[in-house]
Amino acid sequence: MADKTDARELTAEDLPVHSRLLLRMARLRLGADDIARIRDLASRPELDWGAFLEAAAWHKLLPLIGRHVDRHRLDRKAGEQPGFPYPWVFTGAYLANRARNQGLSDEFGRVFAELSAAGLRFAVRKGFSLGEGEYRDPALRRIADLDVLLAREDARAAHEVLLRLGYIQGKVAEDGERIEPYSRETQAFWKMNLSNQLPYRKPGGRPDITDFNVDICHDIFQKKSGISAGAGELLDRAVPVVLCGAPSFEPAPDDRLLDLCSHLHKEATSLHFIEDRQDLQLSKFLDLALVAEACGEDAWQRFLKRVEAVGAEAIVYYSLHFTSVLYPEAVPTRVLDALRPEDTAYLELYGSLDGQSSRWEQPFLERLFNARRHTAGTVSNVPLQ
Numbered sequence: 001m002a003d004k005t006d007a008r009e010l011t012a013e014d015l016p017v018h019s020r021l022l023l024r025m026a027r028l029r030l031g032a033d034d035i036a037r038i039r040d041l042a043s044r045p046e047l048d049w050g051a052f053l054e055a056a057a058w059h060k061l062l063p064l065i066g067r068h069v070d071r072h073r074l075d076r077k078a079g080e081q082p083g084f085p086y087p088w089v090f091t092g093a094y095l096a097n098r099a100r101n102q103g104l105s106d107e108f109g110r111v112f113a114e115l116s117a118a119g120l121r122f123a124v125r126k127g128f129s130l131g132e133g134e135y136r137d138p139a140l141r142r143i144a145d146l147d148v149l150l151a152r153e154d155a156r157a158a159h160e161v162l163l164r165l166g167y168i169q170g171k172v173a174e175d176g177e178r179i180e181p182y183s184r185e186t187q188a189f190w191k192m193n194l195s196n197q198l199p200y201r202k203p204g205g206r207p208d209i210t211d212f213n214v215d216i217c218h219d220i221f222q223k224k225s226g227i228s229a230g231a232g233e234l235l236d237r238a239v240p241v242v243l244c245g246a247p248s249f250e251p252a253p254d255d256r257l258l259d260l261c262s263h264l265h266k267e268a269t270s271l272h273f274i275e276d277r278q279d280l281q282l283s284k285f286l287d288l289a290l291v292a293e294a295c296g297e298d299a300w301q302r303f304l305k306r307v308e309a310v311g312a313e314a315i316v317y318y319s320l321h322f323t324s325v326l327y328p329e330a331v332p333t334r335v336l337d338a339l340r341p342e343d344t345a346y347l348e349l350y351g352s353l354d355g356q357s358s359r360w361e362q363p364f365l366e367r368l369f370n371a372r373r374h375t376a377g378t379v380s381n382v383p384l385q
Helices: 017-025 032-042 049-058 062-071 087-117 127-131 152-164 184-193 231-237 253-269 271-275 282-293 297-310 313-326 333-339 364-368
Strands: 123-125 146-149 168-172 179-181 200-206 209-217 239-243 246-250 358-360 381-383
Touching (some): 017 032, 062 087, 087 146, 123 231, 152 209, 253 282, 253 297, 313 364
Parallel strands (some): 123 246
Antiparallel strands (some): 123 146, 168 200
């Protein structure tokens, strides 16, 4: 099953048609050339629409695909080229995500208001910060939870606020209607390995929102990484914004980009996320690409100084390197050159922070679109001795 092809030699043109189509559509804005290429790929007889649908869902891009289908009339014929089949599946996903995210926004706006009323400093990471910011349409991005940056000394006060709002630290029960506390084993693992509090949840009470999930973070880097950017410092640099209809804050631009790089690296290399099929998703690379694209020369210089100050060059290079593979226009070559370490072999490693370092045999683009590589016994890797 393993493909020994060097990742640098594999291009998008080597991928199956459904993967090439998804990669072409995984952009916020589409130009005339993009539309022409999309219609060409969509009319190929070898295109597997079932595989395309699965990949779009897996990479959390169905809402974005739905808006493209609607905005660019991809459901209609263009000359001899047919339109997308079953377009309502895609446009329906977009409209459903809009309703879902509005429900999340209403709830999380109340959370922001209560945290502020309690005199707590906080900043919103990812999620609605990106949805209402770079995407300019919160319906485009599938939002799973509310990520909040909070100083560790404020954790108890935030805990009391969330309890009053009906949240508890737990997981969704099998019946899907209640939240049950985490096991002692889970609590112990979380405390030893992660920089976040155990997630707070409460039942959503509607088909599209099983639960509301609030994730409190005290450091944007994992404990075992040896790097730290604590909430106290980041909150001192945070900027005011209005999100979910409520006054709030988000990290400063440098910290926001650094946070996205750390988040992408963590999930791409952690055994937990690999086993849960959440390690490589195009949506995460698109998030990072959109924020990176907005950086001018001065912003990049400030960012590079910030990276050097915290010693995160290897993590940041990992994330920006693979983002540039998918979105070459997003990251300037000079930035990659400034960050590139002498030894880049670590780019193909995973599990290092879990104490189980292994090396991928499949090149990046292939494993990005290989939905079967997570199946038990088939993950393509070579353990390091």
